[in-house]
């Protein structure tokens with residue numbers, strides 16, 4: 215069997231020949247959150263998806279990260295003993311030196327996750343160990359909103375690291391820059407691979423999407439119908455608490471899940487169908503696939519063992535109200551869900567006024583503290 219390693223894709227290994235000298239400096243990137251239309255749920259080593267997914271890039275929900283770097287006087291080295299009693303050896307390895315601040319406050323709990331991320335990507339960006347790093351990050355949405363910041367956060371950080379690579383090696387082609395950023399972001403959080411570039415991004419190999427890959431996200435390669443231009447997403451914050459179940463735990467529950475195989479096949483079929491709908495402007499099919507994907511994601515959680523329910527009573531109230539409104543008015547409104555209780559309400563720009571009125575008069579009351587975020591499709595990350 216073909217063995218996939220973290221280094222799969224040698225084109226992504228940083229080569230230090232012809233490098234410029236880089237002493238200190240900083241780079242800032244703003245990376246968006248994304249909302250999956252066909253969901254990624256189930257992964258294998260290393261952060262490879264069991265099925266392809268597609269998402270809308272968001273615009274108002276983003277993370278802005280500044281990475282400050284300074285050449286270490288002496289790159290930190292850690293000595294570790296490894297091996298069993300008969301064969302003990304001292305392994306000297308380098309360790310990155312970094313601190314993370316969220317809105318100016320040191321965030322020790324992020325440092326473990328990012329430390330692991332840096333270790334994972336270190337073979338691909340070996341220069342990283344030569345620097346002391348300070349990461350300053352800010353999310354446009356409140357930390358407690360229940361909106362995952364891992365996609366936008368890991369994407370912004372991966373892009374800052376790629377800017378360092380570009381400063382060292384200015385000849386890196388633009389295409390490779392973004393591909394590698396997505397590859398690195400994926401190693402931090404799977405869905406982050408879809409938060410780099412483009413309005414609609416596919417991550418995971420699919421027979422009909424040219425150049426699609428399990429290793430990084432690619433822009434949806436077809437012309438999208440005008441019906442989907444500037445598509446709207448109102449995020450209803452039903453439950454602002456921290457997630458009850460981490461995505462990683464959830465993904466792992468797809469191992470040995472009784473319906474896993476069928477689910478992965480279905481995601482492939484749904485990606486074909488939604489691809490056709492996006493090209494033809496078929497809003498009714500789009501709505502059907504998107505809602506079915508959201509409910510299937512939650513059905514997978516309910517039918518795993520251990521089983522869990524992340525929807526709240528108000529999530530169901532909102533879904534029922536949306537169905538009722540759609541039946542009565544034929545409006546092209548639909549919902550999707552993440553691994554949580556919040557509801558993303560999706561609709562075309564053309565119907566914005568009527569649907570906004572409906573949301574405000576009928577749905578906001580189900581949100582915690584009446585909180586919601588008006589968002590829409592975005593274009594991808596931007597260097598600041």
Ligand code: DP6
Nearest residue numbers: 250253254403404405461462552553
């Ligand atoms: C339900 O990307 O958060 O939002 O790879 O473990 O970091 P990790 O998981 P993550 O999973 C996202 C799952 C989802 C569906 C999706 O975005 O496709």
